[in-house]
Amino acid sequence: MEFAVREPGSQGDAPLPEHHEDGDLDACVDRAFELLNRDTAAAHGLASRVLETAEPDSIVAGRARHALGMAECLLGQVNRGHEQLRMAAETLETAGPSLPACRALRDHGMVLAYLVGDLNTGLEILERSLAAAVTLDDRKEEGATLSRLGAVLGHAGRHDDAREVLQRAVAMLSDHPGSEAYAGALSNLGHNCLLAGDYARALVLFREERELHDVQDARLRVANCNTNLAFALAGVGEFEEARAALDDTRSLLDPATDGNQWVDFLLTTGRVALLGGAPHEAVDALEKGLGEARSLGLHRIEIELLAALAEAQEATGELSDALQSERTLRKVEREWLDEQAAAQLRMLESRLALERERGEREVLEQARAELEERVAVRTAELQLQMRERDAAISERQAAEKALRQLNEELEDRVEQRTRELVAARDEAQRASLAKSEFLSRMSHELRTPLNAILGFGQLLQWEVRNSQQADSVKEILRAGKHLLELINEVLDLARIEAGSLTVTREAVPLAPLLEDCLTLIGPLAEARGIRIVDGWRDAARLVRADRVRLKQVLLNLLSNAVKYNREGGSLSILCLAEADGIQVRVSDTGEGLTPEQQARLFSAFERLDADKTTIEGTGIGLALSRHLVELMQGEIGVESRPGEGSTFWVRLPAIDSPPGQG
Incomplete structure (x- = not known):
């Protein structure tokens, strides 16, 4: 989302002058606008001090409210920021068509549409801003307003209308290629291309925008652009570049002060990870973003985070978590709709109060001429207010009826989705059972x-x-x-x-078991000239395990260390005592493994392209070892770097007492 936050002029960070004129306060407001995207808290403080000093209904006060409202929105205080922007727009619009009025209306419309969720009112206010820009005959302001109008049309689902308006905005602002307005138009058109699935076009637009922000050195704008660029890069399959763009964004943002931008960054991080085939990473980022959004009260983006989180959890196979996220999403959507209905009602009541105040002012002015005329006018106004209140109540009742219908539809959809997930789970269980039965029978045959x-x-x-x-x-x-x-x-x-294989856990001395394993592996190592390094003979402690299955696991790790080692290399065995167990480490001097290979290593029938070599193997051993170690309530893992060999480790519970006493 882009806002028109920069206005020309800068007077530094000096405090307000002791004897100020309107020009001095205008310079301070200029400075507050400049600070919005660099130090939002400082901009908030400066605008607040100007507002306390300026005449209440002056243009300076209106501009100060504009800057203050934008700062509060960027700091996550959306309701207060929206109210400040509404009052700023009223003050500046009352003074007649002007650039400050046009910009205040524009930002107020964007906040209503994106942060408050009132799309219709947001579009109405943006059209008023556009009319003001046309009246002023200012093509740059007209293009900037068209850019925001196109963004909101896209947010409302009118993508074709949005693209037409945004293309007009880019063409109109091409005469100002270095301006923030042009950069904002590029960003909004890029978002429209993302929604249309045109990632390549979006990538071109975001890169051009990024070059502009490098010149302008606006921190939050650069961060926002990097986030958009990362999503577009992921859309065209450039995941490394996408992650680099996200890393740049992370270095620019401060989670403590940049609330909205930080949540948007976490949402994009999750989406990029999901596109890149890393659903677990996506779940982590999206859960963090969900917590931040809830703490800031950002309900609209909370809905987007929940939808993405449900998709990521489903991709990881955590169907129960995905179902819970779907249910939470429906609940938050219902609450969001309730809040919007309440906000609409509050806005209507505020407008009624304003009309009443204006009407009373007019009545007081006319009272000097004739008392009877004032009574007649006041009576007419009260009747009008009653009709408007009745209309508002009817509108609210209609909204509540529509909300009830929507709730019923959502509940039906949740029930249907639940049935589909249960059916999918049952089908997966049946398939797994059939596969296991087939393998068992074939093995016996x-x-x-x-x-x-x-x-x-x-x-x-x-x-x-x-x-x-x-x-x-x-x-x-x-x-x-x-x-x-x-x-x-x-x-x-x-x-x-x-689930038919069981283990018998007992006290097993490690040293004799390792001696037996090395007796079997020794000839294989000797044939390849591999030296065995002794680091286990002092391991006098016992572990709780199944002796036969533990020997099977250790033989698998030792034979792999011989097979995948280099000629004349070395193999070392080390036993480490830990606080709650014993760790056996088997290290080789082979080629090592990449992080991607390590992620696939413990999958059944996965040989990491070794089937293209002369090395014998089935791809089952490590998968089987992992299951056996877990059955013995232990852990197994690997540490490796390409070119430096690999270390496989097994951690099992330790027993302090000798056999027969534990």
């Missing part, structure tokens, strides 16, 4: 003929007489054993997913 192959292979190994036949039989046995390991791992994985 394959194991019977494979055992026969291995048995006959062993018989042949005893009977062959020449070396060529012996090598062939040896290859048959090696391949058969590899296939048997694969079948066993697939069967274990299927049993885990079906």
Whole structure:
């Protein structure tokens, strides 16, 4: 959202003059406008001091209220800011057509449309601002007002009308290419392109806007532009550049003072992460933004955050959280509609009070001429007010009826969505059960003929007489054993997913178990010239685990450390005592893993492109190890950097007492 906040002139940060003239106060107001996008709190303080000093109904007071209202909106005090802008527009408009009146009307219309949510009144006030600009014959102001009008039309869903108006604004302001008004028009047209899905066009517009802000050095405008640019970059698939733009935005904003911009930044961060395939990161950003929006009372953007959060949670598979966010979204939307209805009613009552005050003033002036005429006029005014009040009550009743209908429709939609989510969950559970049953049956069916192959292979190994036949039989046995390991791992994985695999947790001494594992792995390491570094023999403590399954996990980590190591490398084993457990660390000197590879590492059948090499493997071992460690109430993870090797670690609960006493 763009506001016309800068007016020409600057007098520095000096306090108000002790003996001031209107020109001195005008210079102070100019300075307040200049500070809005750099130091909003300072602008608020300066405008407040001018307003306390100036004549109440003067143009200077109107401009000071304009600056004060904008500062309060930027600081998150929307209701107070909206009221200040309304009074500023009334004061300046009463004085006749002028640039300050045009700008105050323009910003008041934007605040009503975007922050208060009253689109119709916002459009009406923007049209009054446009009429004032046309009367003044000021093309720059006319273009700036068209830019804001187009933005609000787009926000109201009239995207085609909005694009036509915004293109007129950009063309009209092209004679002022370095102005903030031109930058704002580019930003609004870029937003329209985003809504239309034209990310490439939006990217061009936001980049041009960004170059203008680099020259102007306006902090909040640069931050707002970077946020828009990041969303457009994500839309065309440039996620690295999008994240860089968001990093720049983060460095420019202060969450303590830049409330609206900070919440908008968190919303865009979540959307970019979701587009980039990082739903968990999106959930984190959106939940932070939701907390900030609620603390600031920004209900409109809270609705956008809840909608995006529900989509992100659904992408992570957290269907229950997504459903809860959907329900909260519907609740907030209903509350938002209630607040808007109440705000409309308050506005109508305020207008009625203003009309009554004006009417009373006119009656008092006419009372000097004739008392009877004053009584007649007053009676007519009271009758008119009663008719208007009756009309307002009828309008409110109609709004309440429409709101009830909307609530019923929303409840129906929530129930339908709930049924769809439950059906999707049940279908996923059935599919998972069918897959596990299929894998289990196939593993058993394959194991019977494979055992026969291995048995006959062993018989042949005893009977062959020449070396060529012996090598062939040896290859048959090696391949058969590899296939048997694969079948066993697939069967274990299927049993885990079906919930039928159990573990027996007992006190297990680590040192003998590691000794057994190294006895099995030693020949493989020796064949590749890999040196084993001893860092575990003093590990006298016990862990609570299933001995067989823990040995299976450790053998998998050690064999991987040998297979994926470099020739002549090293393999180290380290046991660390922690506050609540024991950590076993297996490190190698292989090629290492990128963060992207680490994220995929513990998925079933994921070999990270190793299937394109001669290294044997199934892609099941690490996935199975993770499930087994979790069944033993432990943790497993990896630490790695490309070119520096990898360290896999397992953390299990420790037991202080010796076996038989725990």
